[in-house]
Structures are given as structure tokens and as C-alpha cells.
Amino acid sequence: xxxxxxxxxKPYYVAPGPIESMANEPDVQKSRNEKYLKALQTLxxxxxxxxxxxxxxxxxxxxxxxxxxxxxxxxKLENWFKIAYKWEDFGEILPKDAHITKRIExxxxxxxxxPELQALFLSKLEQKFSGDHQRWDAPTRDQYIILGMLxxxxxxxxRQGKLAHFLGNGLDGVGGLPSSNAIRAAKIALSRHxxxxxxxxxxKGNGSERLHSFADENLADLVARFVLSKKASILLPPSMVHAx
Numbered sequence: 001x002x003x004x005x006x007x008x009x010k011p012y013y014v015a016p017g018p019i020e021s022m023a024n025e026p027d028v029q030k031s032r033n034e035k036y037l038k039a040l041q042t043l044x045x046x047x048x049x050x051x052x053x054x055x056x057x058x059x060x061x062x063x064x065x066x067x068x069x070x071x072x073x074x075x076k077l078e079n080w081f082k083i084a085y086k087w088e089d090f091g092e093i094l095p096k097d098a099h100i101t102k103r104i105e106x107x108x109x110x111x112x113x114x115p116e117l118q119a120l121f122l123s124k125l126e127q128k129f130s131g132d133h134q135r136w137d138a139p140t141r142d143q144y145i146i147l148g149m150l151x152x153x154x155x156x157x158x159r160q161g162k163l164a165h166f167l168g169n170g171l172d173g174v175g176g177l178p179s180s181n182a183i184r185a186a187k188i189a190l191s192r193h194x195x196x197x198x199x200x201x202x203x204k205g206n207g208s209e210r211l212h213s214f215a216d217e218n219l220a221d222l223v224a225r226f227v228l229s230k231k232a233s234i235l236l237p238p239s240m241v242h243a244x
Contacts (some may be wrong), residue, residue, distance in 0.1 A: 027063075033175035052197030056081050059090070079165075087162050087208075109222055117197055118222060124193045125226055133232035141235065142167055143186040144227065148236045149225035154214050157200065183212070211228055 045050040063077065080093050086164040129136075129144055134143070147167055149158050164179035191199050201215040214220035227233060 001031070009227035027051035062083065063094075082136065084162075084165060087159060106225055109225050110167045114222070116235055120225060121194050121197055122222070125223070129230060129232065133230070133235065136232075139186070139189070142182055143190055145235055146183060147190055147223060148233065150200070150212055150214055151220045151227060152236070154217045154220040154224075157201075157211040157213030159208060160203075160205075160210040160212065165207070180210075187212070 037122070037216075038054075044055075059079065060074075065071070076093055078090065080090070084093070109122060111122055114122065125147075131139070133141070146163060149163060149166065160180065160183060163183055167179055167182060197213045197219065199219070201213045202230055204211045205215075214223075229238070
């Protein structure tokens with residue numbers, strides 16, 4: 001990598017003018033951006049339909065300028081424009097590093113270090129979610145996604161609308177089958193595997209706001225480490241994976 005050599009004898013190195021200008025530039029830019037944001041807010045209020053049509057393109061251009069071409073994130077961004085904006089702020093989906101496809105590496109929990117019941121449950125999970133995840137049937141795939149999303153949020157929980165979205169069929173489901181049925185069926189199957197451990201807390205609320213969560217934070221952490229150790233973690237929302 002080429003480095004620039006600075007000659008300390010040159011006037012620009014000691015002259016105060018350029019240094020003051022550089023120091024003031026962030027403040028000038030911040031002030032300008034605040035004016036731009038106010039202008040955009042005004043346009044959104046005066047012409048909501050026109051702003052809705054133009055805003056996605058502006059956001060896409062800004063993201064491209066920030067990250068460059070990124071097909072994986074572009075797909076996630078399109079999903080956000082269509083529906084995920086209802087429950088996720090833009091800042092939540094924007095990757096915090098430069099490599100959206102890079103997954104954090106997590107070692108699977110060691111069963112010899114676990115209580116007997118947890119070790120037995122982990123063995124069942126290893127058997128259930130073995131093999132190539134691209135060849136899993138739909139119920140297995142749904143169970144892995146729901147297990148992973150709920151485990152990574154622990155007792156805080158995940159709203160049903162978000163779960164349905166990442167199952168890929170929305171709240172209305174496919175062919176008239178509501179996603180709530182798929183979520184319920186997945187949780188029942190997973191709970192059977194966990195017995196006699198209590199895996200999930202009772203769900204609260206209704207519709208898209210219905211909240212699903214783990215019953216125990218320690219068990220949630222164990223399961224989160226398991227799902228993140230699998231190649232199938234690519235099925236989970238990237239923003240959740242990077243947040244761990």
C-alpha cells in the first residue's frame with residue numbers, strides 16, 4: 001500500500017488555515033444534512049404520494065454509495081420496502097460491517113459440559129437438524145427458523161408478524177393456510193423434542209403483535225449457540241445474527 005510522505009518543512013503543514021477548515025467541515029456537513037432532512041420531511045408532508053415514490057430510489061442510491069454493490073443486502077432492502085418497514089427501522093437492517101454475507105463463527109455447545117437434560121435436548125436437535133439444510137422439508141426449515149429467531153431474542157421475544165415474514169409467506173400464509181398455524185405447529189414439535197424441559201413461554205397478544213419467546217434465558221443462549229454453529233444459520237435474519 002502506498003503511503004503519503006509529509007514534508008514538515010512545507011508551509012501547509014504548520015499553517016493554521018487548512019487545519020481550521022478541516023475542523024469545521026464536519027459541522028458544516030452536519031448543518032447541511034439537517035437542512036436536507038427538514039426539506040425531505042416537508043416534501044413528505046406536502047406530497048406524500050410523490051415522496052413515497054421517490055424515497056426508495058434515494059435510499060438505494062445512498063446505500064450503494066455507502067456499501068457498493070451487495071446483492072444479498074439489496075434483496076433484504078427490497079423486502080424492507082415491501083413489508084418489513086412495518087416492524088423494523090431502517091437502522092436495524094443496515095449491516096454494521098462491510099460484509100453482509102460474513103457470518104460470525106460460533107462453536108457448538110459441548111454436551112459434556114451441560115446438565116443431563118440439556119445435553120439430551122442438544123442431541124435431539126443435532127439429529128433433527130442434520131444434513132444439508134437446502135434439502136430440508138418445509139416443516140424442518142420452519143422449525144429451525146423459529147427456533148433460531150426466538151433463541152436469539154431469549155425472553156424478549158419476537159412478534160408473530162416478523163416470524164411470519166421470515167418464514168417467507170406473510171401472515172396470510174400460502175394457499176389460505178395462516179402462518180399462525182405453521183408457527184404453532186413448529187413450536188409444538190420443538191416443545192416435544194425438549195421435554196421435560198420447558199422450551200417456550202406462553203405466547204401473549206393477538207395477530208401480528210402476538211409475542212413468542214423462550215421460557216428460560218440460559219436455555220435460549222444454549223440453543224442460540226447451536227443454531228449459529230450450523231451452516232443453516234444463513235436462513236436466519238442477518239441483522240439478528242450480527243447482533244449477537
